[in-house]
Amino acid sequence: MEQQLLVSSILRHAERHHARQEIVSARVEGDIHRYTYADMAVRARQLANTLDDLDLDAGARVATLAWNGYRHLELYFAASGSGRVLHTVNPRLHPDQIAWIIDDAADGALFFEASFLPLVAQIASSLTTVRHFVLLADSVPDSPEAAAIPGLVAYEPLVAAASSTYDWPDFDEHRAAALCYTSGTTGNPKGALYSHRSTLLHCYAVAMPDAMGFSAREVVLPIVPMFHVNAWGMPYAAAIVGAKLVLPGPDLSGPALHELQEAEGVTFSASVPTVWAGQLEHLRKLGTSPSTLRRAVVGGAACPPAMLRELRDVHGLEVVHGWGMTETSPFGTAGVLKAHHADLDPADREAVQLRQGRVVFGIDLKIVDDEGVEQPWDGVTSGHLMARGHWVLAEYYNRRDLEPLVDGWFPTGDIASIDADGFMMITDRSKDVIKSGGEWISSVQIEGLAMSHPDIDLAACIGVPHPKWDERPVLVVTRAPGVSLDEDGLRKHLVGEIPSWWMPDRIVFVDEIPIGATGKIVKTSLREEYADLLVAAGA
Ligand code: AMP
Numbered sequence: 001m002e003q004q005l006l007v008s009s010i011l012r013h014a015e016r017h018h019a020r021q022e023i024v025s026a027r028v029e030g031d032i033h034r035y036t037y038a039d040m041a042v043r044a045r046q047l048a049n050t051l052d053d054l055d056l057d058a059g060a061r062v063a064t065l066a067w068n069g070y071r072h073l074e075l076y077f078a079a080s081g082s083g084r085v086l087h088t089v090n091p092r093l094h095p096d097q098i099a100w101i102i103d104d105a106a107d108g109a110l111f112f113e114a115s116f117l118p119l120v121a122q123i124a125s126s127l128t129t130v131r132h133f134v135l136l137a138d139s140v141p142d143s144p145e146a147a148a149i150p151g152l153v154a155y156e157p158l159v160a161a162a163s164s165t166y167d168w169p170d171f172d173e174h175r176a177a178a179l180c181y182t183s184g185t186t187g188n189p190k191g192a193l194y195s196h197r198s199t200l201l202h203c204y205a206v207a208m209p210d211a212m213g214f215s216a217r218e219v220v221l222p223i224v225p226m227f228h229v230n231a232w233g234m235p236y237a238a239a240i241v242g243a244k245l246v247l248p249g250p251d252l253s254g255p256a257l258h259e260l261q262e263a264e265g266v267t268f269s270a271s272v273p274t275v276w277a278g279q280l281e282h283l284r285k286l287g288t289s290p291s292t293l294r295r296a297v298v299g300g301a302a303c304p305p306a307m308l309r310e311l312r313d314v315h316g317l318e319v320v321h322g323w324g325m326t327e328t329s330p331f332g333t334a335g336v337l338k339a340h341h342a343d344l345d346p347a348d349r350e351a352v353q354l355r356q357g358r359v360v361f362g363i364d365l366k367i368v369d370d371e372g373v374e375q376p377w378d379g380v381t382s383g384h385l386m387a388r389g390h391w392v393l394a395e396y397y398n399r400r401d402l403e404p405l406v407d408g409w410f411p412t413g414d415i416a417s418i419d420a421d422g423f424m425m426i427t428d429r430s431k432d433v434i435k436s437g438g439e440w441i442s443s444v445q446i447e448g449l450a451m452s453h454p455d456i457d458l459a460a461c462i463g464v465p466h467p468k469w470d471e472r473p474v475l476v477v478t479r480a481p482g483v484s485l486d487e488d489g490l491r492k493h494l495v496g497e498i499p500s501w502w503m504p505d506r507i508v509f510v511d512e513i514p515i516g517a518t519g520k521i522v523k524t525s526l527r528e529e530y531a532d533l534l535v536a537a538g539a
Contacts, residue, residue, distance in 0.1 A: 004170060004171065004172060004173040004196070004197075005173040005196055005197045005200035005201065006081070006168070006170070006171070006173060006196045006200070007076075007077065007080040007081050007177050007196050007199055007200070007236070008077070008080075008081035008082075008168035008169075009200070010077070010200070010203070010236055010239045010240055011040075011041050011044055011077045011081060011168070011239065012041075012168065013239070013240060014037040014040075014041065014239040014240070014242060015037055015038055015040075015041035017242060018037050018216065018239075018242025019036060019037055019038035020036055020037075020038065021036060021037050021216070021242045021243070021244055021245075022034055022035070022036055022244050022245075023035055023036065023037065023039075023040055023070055023073065023244075023245045023247070024244070024245070024246045024247065024264050025068075025069040025070040025246075025247040025249060026069070026247065026248050026249035026250075026251065026256070026260055027069060027249055028067060028069070028113050028114050028115055028136075028249055028250055029114075029137075032263075033069075033070055035070065037239065037242070040070065040073060040074060040077070041077075042164045043070075043074050043159060043164075044074045044077040044078045044081065045078075045163075045164050045165065045166035046159045046160075046162040046163065046164050046166075047074050047075065047078035047159055047162070048078040048081060048082040048166045048168070049162040049163050049165075049166050050078075050158050050159055050162045051078060051079065051082055051084060051109075052082070053158075053162065054109060054131075054132050056084055056108045056109055056132075057108075058082075058083040058084065059083065059084065059085065059175075059176070060084050060085070060108040060109070061084070061085045061087045061105045061106060061107040061108060061179060062075065062079040062084050062085065062086055062087060062107065062108065062109050062111065063087045063088075063089050063102055063105065063107035063109065063110045063111070063130070064086065064087070064088050064089065064110075064111050064112065064226075064227065065089050065091045065098075065110065065111075065112035065113065065116045065119070065120065065227070066088075066111065066112060066113045066136060066226065066227065067113055067115070067225070067226070067227075067247075067248075067249045067250045068222060068223075068225060068226045068231065068247040068248055068249065069113075069136075069247050069249050070247065071111075071113075071136045071155060072136075072226050072247075073226075073235055073245075073247070074159075075111055076178075076226070076230075076235055076236075080177040080178060080196065080199070081168050082166075082168070082169065083169050083171055083175065085176045085177065085178060085179050085193070086177065086178045086179070087102075087105050087107055087178070087179040087180075088178070088179075088180060088226060088227045088228075088230065089101055089102060089181075089227060090181070090183070090225075090227050090228060090517050090518065091115075091116055091119060091227060092516075092517035092518075093183070093189075093517045095119055095122055095123050097188075097189065098119070098123060099123040099126050099127060100188060100189075101181050101189055101191075102123075102127055102129070102130065103126075103127060103128055103129060104181075104188075104191065104398065105179055105181075105191060105397070106129040107127075107129055107130055108129060108130065108131055108132070109130060109131065109132040109133075109134065110127070110130045110132070110133050110134070111134045111136055111155065112133070112134070112135065112136060113135075113136045113137075113250075114135065114136070114137050114141075115250055117135070117141075117143070117145045117146060117149075118145055120133065120145075120149055121144075121145035121146070121148040121149055124148060124149045124150060125148075132151065132153070133149045133150065133151060133152045133153070134152075134153055134154070134155050134158065135152055135153070135154050135155060136155045137154050137155060137156065138154060138156045138157075139154045139156075139157070140152050140153065140154050173195065173196045173197035173200070174195050174196070174197055175195060175196060176193045176194070176195060176196075177194055177195060177196045177199045178193075178194045178199060178230060179191050179192070179193050179194070179397060180192050180194070180228075180229050180230065180326050181326070182326045182327070183326075183516060183517055183518050183520075190396040190397070190399060190402075191396060191397030191398065191399075192326050192327050192329075192393045192396065192397065193393070193397045194230075194329055194391070197390070198329060198390055198391040199230075199233070199236060199329075199391075200236075201362055201390040201391055202233050202236075202329045202331060202362075202390070202391040203233045203236035203237040203240055204237075204240070204362075205331055205360050205361070205362045205363070205391070206232065206233040206234065206236075206237040206331050207237040207240060207241050208360050209336075210334060210336045210358075210360055211331065211334045211336070211360050212232075212234070212237065212268070212270065212295075212297060212320070212322075212334065213268075213295065213336075214234075214237050214238060214240075214241045214243050214268070215241050215243065216241055216242040216243060217243075217267075218238075218241075218243040218244070218267050218268050219243065219244040219246060219264060219265050219266045219267045219268065219292070220234060220238045220243045220244065220245055220246065220266070220267075220268045220269075221246040221247075221248060221257075221260065221261060221264075221266040221268065221269045221270075222234040222235065222238075222245075222247070222269075222270055223248060223252060223257065223269055223270060223271035223275055224270055224271050224272065224299075224300070226247075228518050229324070229325075229326050229329065229330040230329075232270060232297075232299070232322075232324065232330055232331060233329065233330075233331055234270065243268075244264070246260060246261075246264045246266055248260055252271075252275055252278070253278060253282075254278040254279045254280075254281055254282025254283070255282050257269075257275075257278075257279055257282075258279060258282055258283065258286075258290065261290055261292065261293055262290065262291060262292070265292045266290075266292060266293055267292055267293060267294045267295065268293070268294065268295045268297075269293060269295075269296055269297070270296070270297035270298075270299065270322070271297075271298070271300075271519075272298075272299065272300035272301055272518070272519040272520065273298055273300075273301050273302070273303055273304060273307055274301075274458070274515060274519050274520075275519060276296065276298055276307060276311070277307065277457070277458070280307065280310055280311070283314075283315065289314065289315040289316065290315060290317075293315075293317060294317065294318060295317060295318045295319075295320060296311050296317045296318070296319050296320070297319075297320045297321075297322050297334070298311075298319060298320070298321055298322070299321065299322030299323060299324065299356075300322075300324075300518065300519060300520065301519075301520045301521070302356075302426060302444045302447070302448060303319070303321045303354065304447065304448045304451040304452065305350070305354055305448050305449070305451075305452050306448075306451050306452040306453075306454075307451070308321070308350070308353060308354060309350075309452075319335075319353065320334050320335055320336055320357070321334070321335035321353065321354065321355070321356055321357055322334045322335070322356070322357060323356035323357060323424065323426060325412060325414075327387075327392065327393045327404070327410055327412070328363070328387055328389070328391060328392050328393075328410070328412075329391035329392070331363075331391070332356075332359065332363060332365070332387060333356050333357035333358055333359055333365070333423075333424050334357040334358070334360070335352070335353055335354075335355060335356060335357030335358070335423065336357065336358075337349070337352060337353065338421055352419075352421075352423055354425075354448075355419070355423040355424060355425040356416070356423075356424050356425055356426050357423060357424065358421065358422040358423050358424065359389075359422065359424075362389050362390045362391065363387060363388070363389030363390070363391065363392065364387070364388050364389055365385060365386065365387055365416075365418065365422075365424055366385075366386050366409065366418075367381070367382065367383035367384065367385055367386070367416055367417065367418055368383050368384050368386060369383050369384075370384075372406065372407070377418040377419060377420055377422070378417075378419070378420070379417055379418070379419030379420065379423075379425075380417055381417055382415050382416060382417040382427050382440070383415070383416070383417075384411055384412075384414075384415060384430065385411075385412045385414040385415065385416040385424065385426070386406070386409035386410060386411055386412065387409065387410050387412055388408060388409045388410060392410050393410065413429060413430050413431065414426050414428070414429055414430065415427050415428045415429070415430055415433055415440070426444060427440070427442040427444055427445070428440070428442055428443055428444055432462070432463075432523050433463070434461070434462070434463035434471050434472070434473050435463065435470055435471050436463075436466070436469045436470065436471055436472055436473070436501065437469045437470065437501075438470075439501075441463075441473055441501075441502045442502075443460075443461035443462065443463070443473065443523075444461075445498065445502075446459075446461040446473060446475060446494070446498060446502060446504065447459040447460060447461050447475075449493070449494055449497050449498060450475060450477055450490065450493070450494070452493075453485065453489075453490060453493045454480070455479055455480050455483040455485035455489075456477050456478070456479065456480065456485070456490070457477075457478045457479060457480050458477065458478045458513050458521070459475060459476070459477045459478075459513075460475075460476045460477075460513050460521045460523060460526055461473050461474070461475045461476075461504065462474055462476065462523055462526050462527050462530065463527070464505070464506075464527070464530050464531065464533050464534050465531060465532075465534065465535055466505070466534045466535070467534075467535060472504075472505040472534055473502065473503075473504040473505065474504055474505060474506045474507075474508065474530055474533060474534070475490075475504040475506070475507045475508070476508045476510055476513060476526055476530070477490065477507065477508070477509055477510070477513075478509070478510060478511065478512065478513055479509060486509075487507045487509075490507055491503070491507065505534055506533060506534070508530070508533075513526070514526065
């Protein structure tokens with residue numbers, strides 16, 4: 001039997017087989033909203049009729065500026081399911097970049113949350129393609145900001161007025177379902193377009209036991225934003241297994257997340273290290289552990305060893321380190337151990353857990369040298385990480401001029417090693433790698449080690465131009481509140497743990513390290529700030 005792999009089939013399945021399962025959302029309005037997959041399916045059909053009424057053609061891009069919540073979820077299913085393209089826009093980008101992205105995608109409608117009224121009011125007049133502005137709320141407020149947005153309407157009355165009868169159309173699974181832009185730390189962002197087929201295969205992979213391990217018995221809290229690579233596919237993966245879904249809304253602080261996890265019996269959570277750090281700080285203050293949480297996925301940036309230990313040893317969580325990127329939908333690897341790892345001594349087992357993990361079926365990796373020659377999987381040799389698979393992009397959206405693939409593989413821009421079991425470890429982003437006297441120094445390892453000092457909150461290691469060695473490492477750190485650790489103290493902590501020539505030339509204590517729109521450290525601005533540090537000092 002041939003059936004197209006369509007996003008609407010996820011919704012049909014969840015409605016028929018997990019109708020009573022709950023979806024709980026912390027709303028921007030400040031309260032908790034709860035309903036079921038069956039309720040969501042009804043509203044998604046109403047929304048699909050609304051999109052028809054708004055005269056958005058098949059294939060039209062429907063943009064969102066929204067938190068993790070039920071209305072955003074309805075847009076996920078209604079936009080893609082009806083044959084349109086869901087375009088999730090990252091509200092943390094600069095307003096000019098947001099306007100550029102919406103124009104580049106030629107979005108026909110923009111659905112946005114009340115938090116972003118000032119932002120949308122600021123950019124509305126420069127958006128050339130958006131014909132419909134829809135506020136995800138009960139009504140449009142009587143405010144100068146709302147008045148500045150042409151034809152602004154509220155979501156709830158539109159949806160309420162629409163019929164709940166809608167036949168999800170059948171079409172070719174290779175059609176586009178969703179669009180995400182890379183974060184664009186260098187130059188303008190580029191769009192990655194996901195097909196229905198790639199989205200379906202990706203969510204199967206995400207749900208697998210050796211990936212995120214979802215089931216109908218799990219309570220899943222995706223902290224990773226639905227505006228950043230579709231929350232790592234979790235909204236879809238939760239729906240195919242019928243997991244209870246808990247969506248945290250705008251407040252991602254340690255206290256808010258802990259309260260929600262406890263109230264809803266959350267068993268699974270996934271986010272970037274900076275957000276986990278906030279949760280751990282709160283748990284330390286309370287002197288408590290989560291009572292229902294069992295599994296923690298840490299991804300998007302390297303999981304510092306100290307974070308792994310605290311989550312695992314203090315809070316008893318199974319920690320899964322994950323890697324992926326916008327161009328890989330994003331799921332690439334997960335650090336779920338194999339049976340024989342149980343025989344390793346704890347230090348060796350931990351070393352495996354700290355690697356970014358291994359692929360599941362559907363994606364493949366290799367590492368190559370500068371000439372493109374494949375490198376051995378010995379766990380030590382590093383090279384340029386290349387990926388291919390059912391959910392890896394072939395080209396960027398509207399950028400036929402770029403040819404991202406090399407011999408059918410996507411160069412990820414990461415530098416990694418792979419061990420004999422296929423466990424990949426990122427040593428650096430190729431643009432972040434520090435090249436001292438022609439040899440590579442791993443900034444990721446130095447950062448992880450620095451953050452394993454209890455007095456260090458955050459660490460960023462950058463390559464700074466040096467008259468003799470081309471580049472030398474400079475370590476920029478923030479201290480935990482109320483401690484007085486100095487440079488000497490931190491150096492002592494690093495001695496013996498890294499090769500002596502990796503020792504940073506300078507350690508700089510700062511109040512704040514810049515964090516970008518996807519929760520990762522912005523090393524480009526640090527590199528600019530400290531560009532002259534070693535030259536000026538005549539080092
Ligand atoms: P983005 O496309 O914004 O999701 O960024 C993808 C990039 O984030 C990857 O190419 C890696 O450089 C980095 N990244 C993602 N996960 C990890 C991880 N677990 N450890 C280290 N770097 C990571």
